[in-house]
Amino acid sequence: xxxxxxxxxxxxxxxxxxxxxxxxxxxxxxxxxxxxxxxxxxxxxxxxxxxxxxxxxxxxxxxxxxxxxxxxxxxxxxxxxxxxxxxxxxxxxxxxxxxxxxxxxxxxxxxxxxxxxxxxxxxxxxxxxxxxxxxxxxxxxxxxxxxxxxxxxxxx
Numbered sequence: 001x002x003x004x005x006x007x008x009x010x011x012x013x014x015x016x017x018x019x020x021x022x023x024x025x026x027x028x029x030x031x032x033x034x035x036x037x038x039x040x041x042x043x044x045x046x047x048x049x050x051x052x053x054x055x056x057x058x059x060x061x062x063x064x065x066x067x068x069x070x071x072x073x074x075x076x077x078x079x080x081x082x083x084x085x086x087x088x089x090x091x092x093x094x095x096x097x098x099x100x101x102x103x104x105x106x107x108x109x110x111x112x113x114x115x116x117x118x119x120x121x122x123x124x125x126x127x128x129x130x131x132x133x134x135x136x137x138x139x140x141x142x143x144x145x146x147x148x149x150x151x152x153x154x155x156x
Contacts, residue, residue: 005066007032008076018064022056023047025063026073034074034103038131045130048104048111049073055111055127074103077110085154086110089147097134105130109144118148 001018004011007030014029026032026049035058038046042057049058050072051065077084083091086109096102105128112119112127119127124144132140 001064003063003067005069005071007071008073014063016063018062020063021059022049022051022061022063022066022071023058025066026058026071032073032075036100036103038101038104043131044101044104045108046101046104048107048130050107050111053111053114055108072107074107077106084110085150086113086143086147088150089143092146093139093143095136095139095143097136101130101132105132105140109140109147112144113147113151117151119144 004013026035036046038044040059042060047059048055052069086106108128116123
């Protein structure tokens with residue numbers, strides 16, 4: 001299937017099987033390695049990207065569903081001058097241990113904060129369902145709240 005979509009603000013046309021998971025289009029065809037493979041069953045969230053602003057688990061999202069859509073991966077967050085507020089918060093709070101799952105957490109958090117700019121603990125619980133084997137959840141929660149502060153400061 002010929003598939004055309006925008007990824008990280010650039011249009012791409014690829015020839016892939018329609019049922020190929022978007023994760024493998026991103027990693028193997030487009031060679032963007034920031035999005036990670038975790039469980040392959042949409043449970044852990046290591047593969048989280050945004051499709052038209054929604055956080056999706058790309059390991060179970062068939063490539064055909066990305067046709068004509070806007071996909072954002074971790075590679076698009078920082079610019080040459082500064083990190084995205086969520087990335088900066090992750091550094092400020094020293095969130096990662098091994099760091100493998102963190103791109104997925106960062107993308108899920110970015111999506112959450114675009115929809116709910118100042119989430120409550122319950123809203124974080126309902127929306128950030130990724131899994132981290134290192135168990136850095138406490139630091140992630142602190143980083144989510146720190147990202148809220150950084151985003152509010154950047155709007156001033």
